[in-house]
Amino acid sequence: MKCVKCGEKAAINMRQHKLALCKEHFLEWIPAQVQRAIEKYGMFGKEARILIAVSGGKDSLSLWDILQRLGYHADGLYIGLGIDGGIGYSDESQRITEQFAATRGLHLIVVDVPQEYGETILEMAQRTQRGRAKPCAVCGMTKRHIMNRVARQGNYDVLVTGHNLDDEAATLFGNTLNWLGGYLLRQGPVLEADQPGLARKAKPLCRIYEREMAAYAVLREIEYIYNECPYAEGAKSIYYKEMLNRLETDRPGAKLSFYLSFLQAKQDGFFAAKADPRGGDLHTCPSCGQPTSAPGECAFCRMTLKTSS
Ligand code: Q46
Ligand code: ZN
Ligand code: ZN
Numbered sequence: 502m503k504c505v506k507c508g509e510k511a512a513i514n515m516r517q518h519k520l521a522l523c524k525e526h527f528l529e530w531i532p533a534q535v536q537r538a539i540e541k542y543g544m545f546g547k548e549a550r551i552l553i554a555v556s557g558g559k560d561s562l563s564l565w566d567i568l569q570r571l572g573y574h575a576d577g578l579y580i581g582l583g584i585d586g587g588i589g590y591s592d593e594s595q596r597i598t599e600q601f602a603a604t605r606g607l608h609l610i611v612v613d614v615p616q617e618y619g620e621t622i623l624e625m626a627q628r629t630q631r632g633r634a635k636p637c638a639v640c641g642m643t644k645r646h647i648m649n650r651v652a653r654q655g656n657y658d659v660l661v662t663g664h665n666l667d668d669e670a671a672t673l674f675g676n677t678l679n680w681l682g683g684y685l686l687r688q689g690p691v692l693e694a695d696q697p698g699l700a701r702k703a704k705p706l707c708r709i710y711e712r713e714m715a716a717y718a719v720l721r722e723i724e725y726i727y728n729e730c731p732y733a734e735g736a737k738s739i740y741y742k743e744m745l746n747r748l749e750t751d752r753p754g755a756k757l758s759f760y761l762s763f764l765q766a767k768q769d770g771f772f773a774a775k776a777d778p779r780g781g782d783l784h785t786c787p788s789c790g791q792p793t794s795a796p797g798e799c800a801f802c803r804m805t806l807k808t809s810s
Pocket of ligand 2: 504505506507508509522523524525526
């Protein structure tokens with residue numbers, strides 16, 4: 502297989518795009534695709550103050566690299582969850598992220614959950630009996646809360662995450678299987694800060710396949726944590742990804758068209774605002790200032806030992 506641009510040996514063949522590229526042209530193509538998505542969905546401009554959530558994984562570190570190459574200014578946010586899982590998951594991902602930032606002169610903000618809230622994610626899940634052996638619900642809520650807080654306190658224009666097409670297609674698949682109208686309404690490349698206390702969010706990798714991101718990280722020689730969080734095992738999202746991959750094998754481009762057709766349907770008004778169960782009656786948490794569905798403290802502030810503003 503040869504690169505369609507220069508005829509050199511191809512490093513990757515992307516069947517869904519009918520495009521084979523050599524290393525050099527692939528490493529140019531990815532940032533160009535990201536830039537197109539940033540513009541198409543009106544994510545942010547060159548002057549924006551960007552906060553990027555980095556986990557130490559291939560997607561978020563590669564996105565940070567891409568944003569830097571494209572000339573954007575993005576600070577990183579690493580959230581230390583205190584997850585060990587027998588592989589020192591949090592320690593290792595923090596080390597890799599800090600090293601990435603240091604070697605490139607990038608600014609990294611670290612929020613350590615055990616230090617700040619007095620217990621690890623697992624301890625929080627056990628004490629509050631939310632999930633216990635599977636702390637993902639507590640973890641997700643905590644990460645969302647911290648990302649919003651840091652983005653607002655630092656006056657960032659936008660919070661970006663490294664969700665790729667496979668992540669978005671799997672989420673869409675789950676939301677569709679269960680017809681979660683409110684979630685479908687809010688899923689997209691950009692989430693506006695339409696409630697007080699919420700940061701504007703964007704996903705510049707939403708059209709890039711996971712496989713392409715893995716190739717990008719390897720070809721750019723970015724060191725990232727290979728191991729998934731130990732609690733990711735058995736997650737529904739992984740199961741949905743496997744199903745979508747089977748579809749993709751038979752029909753290259755299936756994932757992309759599933760996601761893009763959804764965005765088109767949304768743009769055409771297929772999803773009405775009244776399908777959103779949050780619809781209008783949101784309250785502001787008196788402790789942290791973030792939105793909550795019932796009056797009084799939000800679920801996160803009720804869950805933590807110490808509250809943080
Ligand atoms: S939610 Fe669950 Fe992830 Fe948190 S506990 Fe690990 S797997 S990190 S995306
Ligand atoms: Zn080439
Ligand atoms: Zn709160």
